[in-house]
Amino acid sequence: MDFLSLTVFCAVAREQSVTRAAALLGRAPSNITTRLRQMEAELGVPLFERQTKRMLLSAQGRIYLEYAQRMLTLAEDAKMAIQPAHTATTLRVGAMECTLASRLPVPLARFKAAWPAISVSLTAGPSAQLLRALAAQELDCALLAQQPGASFPNTLHAQEVPAFEEELQLLCSSGYWAHGAQKVLAVFAPGCSYRAVAEAWLHEHHAGGEGVTLRQVASYHEMFAYTAVGACACIMPASVITLMVPDVTLERTTLCTMPTWLVSRSGFLSTAFAAFSREILA
Numbered sequence: 001m002d003f004l005s006l007t008v009f010c011a012v013a014r015e016q017s018v019t020r021a022a023a024l025l026g027r028a029p030s031n032i033t034t035r036l037r038q039m040e041a042e043l044g045v046p047l048f049e050r051q052t053k054r055m056l057l058s059a060q061g062r063i064y065l066e067y068a069q070r071m072l073t074l075a076e077d078a079k080m081a082i083q084p085a086h087t088a089t090t091l092r093v094g095a096m097e098c099t100l101a102s103r104l105p106v107p108l109a110r111f112k113a114a115w116p117a118i119s120v121s122l123t124a125g126p127s128a129q130l131l132r133a134l135a136a137q138e139l140d141c142a143l144l145a146q147q148p149g150a151s152f153p154n155t156l157h158a159q160e161v162p163a164f165e166e167e168l169q170l171l172c173s174s175g176y177w178a179h180g181a182q183k184v185l186a187v188f189a190p191g192c193s194y195r196a197v198a199e200a201w202l203h204e205h206h207a208g209g210e211g212v213t214l215r216q217v218a219s220y221h222e223m224f225a226y227t228a229v230g231a232c233a234c235i236m237p238a239s240v241i242t243l244m245v246p247d248v249t250l251e252r253t254t255l256c257t258m259p260t261w262l263v264s265r266s267g268f269l270s271t272a273f274a275a276f277s278r279e280i281l282a
Helices: 003-015 018-025 029-043 059-082 097-102 105-114 127-135 193-205 220-228 271-281
Strands: 048-050 055-057 089-095 118-124 141-145 159-172 183-187 212-216 233-237 251-264
Touching: 003 018, 003 029, 003 055, 003 059, 018 029, 055 059, 089 097, 089 127, 089 271, 097 118, 097 220, 097 233, 105 118, 105 271, 127 141, 127 251, 141 193, 141 271, 159 193, 159 220, 159 271, 183 193, 183 220, 193 212, 193 233, 193 251, 220 233, 251 271
Parallel strands: 089 118, 089 141, 183 212, 183 233
Antiparallel strands: 048 055, 141 251, 159 233, 159 251
């Protein structure tokens, strides 16, 4: 079994299509089909359930996919270990949206200047989603937050170090909580650690959230805009607030500080990642 065959298998599993995988890899569809049949003959099991328009993984294929991804990842790690400054590879970084906006631009620019051969792939998402991606080895590292008192899953076997502290602030228009009307608190989707802080604050200060509606939003800009017009309140990091329009007068109350962790997948070691970590933690 060679690495090209593993790459083909993973591409078809991801795209659920021989045609799309072939286009992605720059190969003829017939070549992709031949390699898949050779793999299945060698393994003695069907890796896919072939439908009219889709290629879905079989039960054995789902098991094999996890190992194939590990083998490809280990191959990249090995190349990085031998020739870290010259290997053209990708560092897959996940981060919360607030971290991408307020914390990463400068260290990423410094890292790219020092390591021009390394591409950086960025994925934004809530902390729970980033943890799942790390466990599936879809990311090499991630910057995320954990709810107060929570710990990282033992099954993750990850390496984590505190990167920086975020000051979480309650943001609202003047006198918002004094009015008798129904209140609204803007939050992100479940899985966001800061949403958990917002829900805990409501439970403690507003009778378990009675009289307060949660409005799910897609971005901090949307959250800030609703808050600025008095349509809701929100909780966001002070580092993000400073990026918003400075001449909007809003009440700001510090609720707590939370660490943002730099978490790397199990066994991930490379000189380039060590350099990336130094830039983040500087």
